[in-house]
Amino acid sequence: MIDVLISFVSVNGSPGVSTAAMALTWVWPRHAVVAECDPTGGRALGVFDPDGSHGRPGVFDLMLQARTMPLHRAMSGQLLVLPDGTGRHHLLPGVSSPREADSLDWRRLTSLFLELETVDVLADCGRFRSRATPAAVLSEADLVVAVVRNCRGSLGSFARAVDVLRDEHGVFDHEGLVVLIADPDPRIHQRFAHGEIGKELGLHVVGALPWDPVGAAQFTDLHRPGRKFETSPLLTHARRAADEIGRRAMERMSWLRKPPPVVNGHVR
Template sequence: MIGVLISFVSVNGSPGVSTAALALTWVWPRHAVVAECDPTGGRALSVFDPDGSHGRTGVFELMLQARSMPLHRAMSSQLLVLPDGTARHHLLPGVSSPREADSLDWRRLTSLFLDLETVDVLADCGRFRSRATATATLSEADLVVAVVANCRSSLQALANAVDVIREEHGVFDDEGLVVLIVDPDPRTHQRYPHGEIGKELGLHVVGALPWDPVAATQFSELYRPGRKFETSPLLTHGRKVADEVGQRAMQRMSWLRKPPPVVNGHVR
């Protein structure tokens, strides 16, 4: 079975986009790689390898190795197994600086993601910027997930950016761009009903991740989980979201990548 490419992006800061991509990969029902494709840099390696025992590894090193070996083989050498106990989920760390990002062939890297068999790629593209975003990773994705905080400023920012995302990255159909809501601290932010958010934006909401700072810290600061980590609200809700996102990506992938019809021996 062919894997899918799902790109995650935010439009106002990065309200949980990296944490969301990591959390969903952690509970993903199939083999998966979370790839840090934010041109401003990745942070996950410091979360899971704080002492640097794995050395320099990531997308930049992958493309360097690809000069002397097949791209798939180079990628295998750059993956870090996520410590979720399944051995099915991996991290491809991001660049260490914007200068490294500028030198990358993002289209070639995206082609690798699309060619992977039985492995889904969840690409953390960070904050949407018309120039700095890894354009190919968004435009070639089977599904683009806009991660938005459930607060007025973030929702307004996404509403203003929807048309730009669609136009600049080729996500023209209604099924190609969906929304993942991240609920903020209820003590400091007014929340809006999830159903109303989808209607206001004119986009499908694939689910919501709850305010769970204890569990979120395991993906954003340093991985030192407690006994209740696997049953935390973040991962419990994340499993439902992962199923929904995965199903929608598979459906759209089947439509996007279906072979053209052949009539009288000719492709039409």
């Protein structure tokens, strides 16, 4: 099966883009790697390996090793198996500092992702910043998923950022940019109907993740899940969203990567 590259980004604040990417990878129906591509640094290694028993694997060492060895060998040495019981889902930790991110060749890293076979890559690009955002990871993605908090401020900020995402990072068409809604605490924020959000933004809404601080803490604090974690609201909704996101990414990938037609011996 051909792999897909799906990039996740948020616009402002902390609406849960990393939690979304982790939760979706956890329930992804195929082999998958969640790659921390946030230039401000990765945090998931501390969640799943708090004592540092796996050393310090990540995208920086992957780039170094990929210069001298086959990609799959270099990649396998930098991955951490997620403890979801499947053995199919992995974490590629991010950089340890913004300075390390500045030295990364994001275009080369994106090319490495696209060279993988039978593995989908879910890239957590963090908060959208016009200059610091890893542009190649967005522009070369089969699908860009914007994680937007369901409140007036975040929706307004995202609506203003859509044109920048398209113009500066190559996400030009409506099919290439979709929205995943993160519902906030209903006691604090006024929330809007998901269908109305899609109409107002003129973009497809591929799902919504509920307000579930207990479930989210398993991906942001320390992973010590209880018996009800697999049936938590977060993972239940993530499974639905994963199916829709995967379907759209596969469809768009088939369109983006199809060979050009040949007419009378010439490529058109």
